[in-house]
Amino acid sequence: LAISDLGLSFSSLPTILRIFLFNSMGISPNACFAQEFFIHGFTVMESSVLLVMSLDRFLAIHSPLRYSSLLTSNRVAKMGLILAIRSILLVLPFPFTLRRLKYCQKNLLSHSYCLHQDTMKLACSDNKVNVIYGLFVAATGILDLTFIFMSYMMILKAVLSIASQKQRLKVLNTCVSHICAVLIFYVPIITLAAMHRFAKHKSPLVVILVADIFLLLPPLMNPIVYCVKTRQIREKVLGNLLNIC
Numbered sequence: 001l002a003i004s005d006l007g008l009s010f011s012s013l014p015t016i017l018r019i020f021l022f023n024s025m026g027i028s029p030n031a032c033f034a035q036e037f038f039i040h041g042f043t044v045m046e047s048s049v050l051l052v053m054s055l056d057r058f059l060a061i062h063s064p065l066r067y068s069s070l071l072t073s074n075r076v077a078k079m080g081l082i083l084a085i086r087s088i089l090l091v092l093p094f095p096f097t098l099r100r101l102k103y104c105q106k107n108l109l110s111h112s113y114c115l116h117q118d119t120m121k122l123a124c125s126d127n128k129v130n131v132i133y134g135l136f137v138a139a140t141g142i143l144d145l146t147f148i149f150m151s152y153m154m155i156l157k158a159v160l161s162i163a164s165q166k167q168r169l170k171v172l173n174t175c176v177s178h179i180c181a182v183l184i185f186y187v188p189i190i191t192l193a194a195m196h197r198f199a200k201h202k203s204p205l206v207v208i209l210v211a212d213i214f215l216l217l218p219p220l221m222n223p224i225v226y227c228v229k230t231r232q233i234r235e236k237v238l239g240n241l242l243n244i245c
Contacts, residue, residue, distance in 0.1 A: 005219035007042035033095035054151035188214035
């Protein structure tokens with residue numbers, strides 16, 4: 001989760017800072033294609049990580065005695081490798097399909113960084129392949145969110161089978177950090193997609209703001225959420241701060 005958050009920040013901040021600090025709005029086509037590859041790649045990775053984390057919560061609550069044997073370090077490392085490969089393979093066609101398009105006079109992007117759906121609209125040649133493949137990649141994100149929702153339905157079922165209300169609240173409290181991470185990540189994405197699809201008279205400023213929130217909010221809020229809710233992280237951070245002081 002930390003790697004994907006940092007990847008999103010480092011992929012988007014160069015152009016965002018250039019625009020806001022120096023009013024420099026130009027970017028070469030190759031740099032634009034590279035940026036959208038990394039942004040979409042780390043977005044897919046974060047979605048995948050949140051899905052695996054929901055599975056982790058389900059196993060911890062449903063089978064606490066078998067949790068350590070089911071999620072060994074070796075299996076976690078393999079899942080991380082599979083997620084990284086999945087992210088790369090899903091977005092790898094994006095730069096190549098964009099390069100084959102012909103671009104005319106229109107060259108103004110809607111956001112302060114390059115996105116696939118935004119860049120392909122600038123083309124004056126047929127971009128049907130880009131549209132179809134873009135929808136396919138978006139569908140994988142929706143599928144991840146669906147599986148996360150299903151995981152929490154099973155978690156809720158397992159929690160309701162616990163007799164003690166105090167124990168129920170204690171178990172549900174272990175999921176708060178992950179639920180916050182899911183909302184922080186998916187709410188801006190869904191809002192931005194809805195604005196592009198349904199808002200006919202949308203303000204460009206609002207679109208840019210929501211798009212920047214989508215990339216910059218998770219890296220800002222996730223460390224805070226997990227620091228507040230996870231005792232081991234909180235104690236380590238506070239210990240380091242005290243040592244510095």
